[in-house]
Structures are given as structure tokens and as C-alpha cells.
Amino acid sequence: MEHSGPGADEVLVEGRSLTKRFGDLTAVDGIDFEVRRGEAFGFLGPNGAGKSSTMRMVGAVSPVTAGELRIFGQDPATDGPAIRARLGVVPQRDTLDEELTVEENIWIYGRYFGLPRAVVRERAAALLDFAQLGDRAASKVEPLSGGMKRRLTIARALVSEPEILLLDEPTTGLDPQARHALWDRLFRLKRQGVTLVLTTHYMDEAEQLCDRLVVMDHGRIVAEGSPRELIARYATREVLELRFADDDHAPYAGRFRGVGERVEVLPDRLLVYTRDGDAAAAAAHDLRPLSALVRRATLEDVFLHLTGRTLVD
Known part of the structure; x- marks a missing residue:
């Protein structure tokens, strides 16, 4: 019922x-x-x-x-x-x-x-x-x-x-x-x-x-x-996850200032918050990342935005 x-x-x-x-x-x-x-x-x-x-x-x-x-x-x-x-x-x-x-x-x-x-x-x-x-x-x-x-x-x-x-x-x-x-x-x-x-x-x-x-x-x-409201309020529709060969991902963040609405540097990857993940990935092509993954935003991104850390750290 x-x-x-x-x-x-x-x-x-x-x-x-x-x-x-x-x-x-x-x-x-x-x-x-x-x-x-x-x-x-x-x-x-x-x-x-x-x-x-x-x-x-x-x-x-x-x-x-x-x-x-x-x-x-x-x-x-x-x-x-x-x-x-x-x-x-x-x-x-x-x-x-x-x-x-x-x-x-x-x-x-x-x-x-x-x-x-x-x-x-x-x-x-x-x-x-x-x-x-x-x-x-x-x-x-x-x-x-x-x-x-x-x-x-x-x-x-x-x-x-x-x-x-x-x-x-x-x-x-x-x-x-x-x-x-x-x-x-x-x-x-x-x-x-x-x-x-x-x-x-x-x-x-x-x-x-x-x-x-x-x-x-x-x-x-x-x-x-609601999960949907929180994601809409604190994240973007898509997220580009990039991994580079260098241990420090911070130097790459500057390249995405205009591409995404926000960039987060994690110990093992770079997150670019954007409306269009594929366009952001194209902009990263010449940087030769080890991997580039476009995904939808999740509550994990909400938590990261609100607290500056991931839920499983």
C-alpha cells in the first residue's frame, strides 16, 4: 500500500x-x-x-x-x-x-x-x-x-x-x-x-x-x-575522472579552470565537475592521462564538496 x-x-x-x-x-x-x-x-x-x-x-x-x-x-x-x-x-x-x-x-x-x-x-x-x-x-x-x-x-x-x-x-x-x-x-x-x-x-x-x-x-x-536534490545543489551533471602518471595531480588542475565548474585534486586522481564530460575529456587529450572516465555525479561528490574529503578515507 x-x-x-x-x-x-x-x-x-x-x-x-x-x-x-x-x-x-x-x-x-x-x-x-x-x-x-x-x-x-x-x-x-x-x-x-x-x-x-x-x-x-x-x-x-x-x-x-x-x-x-x-x-x-x-x-x-x-x-x-x-x-x-x-x-x-x-x-x-x-x-x-x-x-x-x-x-x-x-x-x-x-x-x-x-x-x-x-x-x-x-x-x-x-x-x-x-x-x-x-x-x-x-x-x-x-x-x-x-x-x-x-x-x-x-x-x-x-x-x-x-x-x-x-x-x-x-x-x-x-x-x-x-x-x-x-x-x-x-x-x-x-x-x-x-x-x-x-x-x-x-x-x-x-x-x-x-x-x-x-x-x-x-x-x-x-x-x-533527496539524493537528486543534493546532487543538483552541490555537484554538476557529469564528472570527469583523470589519472596521471605523476604522483602529484595538483599541477594539472589549472588546465581545467575554464573547462569545468570546479576541480578537486585527490591523492590518486583529478575530478573535473562539468556539464559536458566528453568536452572536458577532449580538452585533456594532449595531457595524455593514464585514464579518463566520464561518469554522472553521485552523493560521494556531494560529500567531497561539503567536507573536502571522501567518505571512505
Whole structure:
């Protein structure tokens, strides 16, 4: 069921000047954001940006140091159990019981929520089909692939039929095929009306999954919008990537001042931001680069523009 019309703009999570400190360390530094019903909302940024600390506050398992946080209009400091009952949580690392079977992992979780045994069994069967694990229901968890374990962790989090699913770095450590299989499942969930909140440091993941996202760096939000809006605002339509034999690419940057709107010098390549990548490549021909690649701009370029560094440095 698609969400539109009344309730589509209902704010389920709202942070105002939200802050988290651990002693002298400020992990989350006064951020403002809101998550609306039915959308996929992302926190994008490098490790240590404050994404996981934010997620733990939204999950009502880590107290707010300062500022305000409301989830379903409730305060996690006083309504933690009521909030947690309406959330599904997929932590960064799978916390499955490897000694149990695939379906037993879901049964136990459902019983933990106090659901009747018959309801849990019925939901578990449907969720295992959804996670493409129906044929592995009676298998032990331990020998499953990383992608299967991740899908099982998501299926387990859905047994209580949560309104919001929190996903912390959902595809870290998975191979490309497993990541795409997982994205497909999450896309289907969103179409069913589940609100997704995720953290990631993968550009392609944020572009694939998020309707809206905030870019975080050093505990602060440096930009907010849809992937398309952010790319339009902070990058150009195309990017020319050049590699030269010299270790230092900086001396070549001057040649592109008039060709592109912006030039970035990275340790291993030169990025020319331009409307017409092929024209920029033609201008570079006599410089004899080792390689010249024209690509469309991505969220990686947005992050580089906003912070002066790449997400994976």
C-alpha cells in the first residue's frame, strides 16, 4: 500500500538540537531532522560521524544528553517501552542465535514481544518467504551466508509488525549480489508502508533506498534533501575522472579552470565537475592521462564538496 493523502506527511520522528555526549566527546552535536510516515530516511556519513549514536537515541535505548527527541509524538525518556514496542531494530552486527534454526530465531523473538504462539508461527512463515528463506526454515543459522543472515535479522525485526524499521549500516560486509537482494526486500517493505530509517556510508545505498537523507560529519548535519536534490545543489551533471602518471595531480588542475565548474585534486586522481564530460575529456587529450572516465555525479561528490574529503578515507 502506497502512502499518500492524509497522514502521508505525518512526522513520526522529530529531533531538535539533538545532542549526545560521552564525557568530553560530543558524538551528536545539536542536529535537527524529521522522519515522515512511509518514507525511507537516511543518515549518510563516514564512520564516527554520529550516525549510530543518533540511531540508538531514536531506538529509545540511549538517553538524550540535550535537545529534544519525539518518536510517535512521545518522549523516549518517559515512554521508552511504548516506543520500542512500535519499532523494529536491525543492528549493525547480526545478533542471531546460531545454534537455533532459522524459524526458531523468529519464534523466540516473537514470543519476546508477547505474541501468541499461533500468531508467531503464521507470521514467521510469511516473513521467511518475504526474506527468501522459506526453504531454509529448518536449517541451523550458523552455516548461512552473510546475506541470508542479514535477511533473517530483518525478518526477525518485522515479526512485531513495527511501524518504523531502524537499520544501522544494513549491508556492510555483504557482496554486491547480496546487497542488491537486500535492497529489493527493503524497497518492498517501503511500498507496504513501513517507514525506514537507515544509516550508511555507501553512496549507492543512499541513492537506491532513501527518499530523503541528511549528510552527517563530525556529529553535525551538513546538508539535507533527496539524493537528486543534493546532487543538483552541490555537484554538476557529469564528472570527469583523470589519472596521471605523476604522483602529484595538483599541477594539472589549472588546465581545467575554464573547462569545468570546479576541480578537486585527490591523492590518486583529478575530478573535473562539468556539464559536458566528453568536452572536458577532449580538452585533456594532449595531457595524455593514464585514464579518463566520464561518469554522472553521485552523493560521494556531494560529500567531497561539503567536507573536502571522501567518505571512505
